[in-house]
Amino acid sequence: MEKSSAPLIKFPLLTIPSSLETIVHGxxxxxxxxxxxxxxxxxxxxxxxxxxxxxAEYDxxxxxxxxxxxxxLAQQVSGAAARSILNRFVNLFSSGSDSSMNTGAILVDDQGTRETSTAEARKNVFPTPEMVLEKDTSTLRSAGLSLRKAEYVSGLANHFVDGTLSAELLSxxxxxxxxxxxxxxxxxGEWSAHxxxxxxxxRPDIFPVGDLGIQRGMAAWVGHDIAKLKNKGKGKWKYLSEKEMLEISDPWKPWRSLAS
Incomplete structure (x- = not known):
């Protein structure tokens, strides 16, 4: 599993307590x-x-x-398509004024944080949940989102605004x-949450049994012929059942994320 690259984003950051820092690095x-x-x-x-x-390092x-x-936005599309949609989505909220910069936020990317110019930052402002709710579905869809994804993103934003979800809880x-x-x-779904x-x-002990790559890898790990399993499959099928995967991975606790 690889984390896709993405444009710089500007958003308030939440710092993890130092007591959790040694969970997965060093x-x-x-x-x-x-x-x-x-x-x-x-x-x-x-x-x-x-x-x-x-x-290797804890962010x-x-x-x-x-x-x-x-x-x-990355669901059921290629990495390139996901990056394109994300860029267009972020651009929906670009501002020509400096007012959007007065939030105490900083720019981040997949490699960490860095300083940037105000002009560059205006081009890479990731919207807050409140900003997303100001856009109607048709506007969100103009960035390349399907109707369902536009609804999903708006629904997610609403959960943050009404307090059902919070940065504190989700961190x-x-x-x-x-x-x-x-x-x-x-x-x-559970896969996205994982x-x-x-x-x-x-987190060090997450085991996404719904991930097809993990299923295939585990089947090979226990000696199954992957090609034969795939050829026998009809409709919705799995290389291994979730029950089998959980039983096999149980001795790996509490480090199943590393194993996967």
Whole structure:
């Protein structure tokens, strides 16, 4: 699973408590890798061949609303199409004045934060939930969003505005609390919630059993012939059942995100 690149965004950041900082980087990351190797030595080869850049450093700057919107826009489209739609979506809220800059926000990208000029920032302002609700569905669709995605994004924004969702909860809540709140939002399923927990919050013990790539990888891991399984499949099918995947991955706790 790879996190797609995206344009710079300007949005208020929420800092994670220092008590959580060692969960997935530094000594803790080494501990996680050591645990996986202890329960299955084959992980040693994987760890040596494949680095884990996502968890190599802990990003304490969390932007829940932009990241979740990004996930919605990326549903069922290619990475290139998702980036194009995201750019056009952000441009809907570009301002020619400096008033939008007086929010105390900073610009961030997938690599962290950096300073930028006011002129550049005006071109990369990610809308707040309140700004999204000011746009009607037809305006959102002009950025390339399908009708459903426009409705999903507006619905998400409404959940932030009415307090059902908050940056605090979506940054510091438990895995279960965050998942339950997110899947209650139309357009966000368990898979999307798990992607948010892994890629945005860098939580160490998330195992997305609904991810086709994870299903395929686990089937190969236990020795199944992937090609035969795929050829036998008709309609909606899975390489392994969720029950099987959870049973196999149980010894990997609490480091299943690393394993996946």
């Amino acid at each position: 000594p803790a990351l080494s501990e996680g890798i050591a645990h996986l190797i202890s329960v299955d030595p084959r992980f040693k080869v994987l760890a040596e061949k494949h680095t884990c850049p996502l968890f 304490r700057n969390i932007t829940p609303f932009p990241d979740i919107v990004r996930g919605i 510091n809540g438990t895995d279960l609390e965050i998942t339950e709140r997110l899947v209650a939002v139309r357009g966000i 992607m948010y927990l892994i890629f945005t919050l860098q």
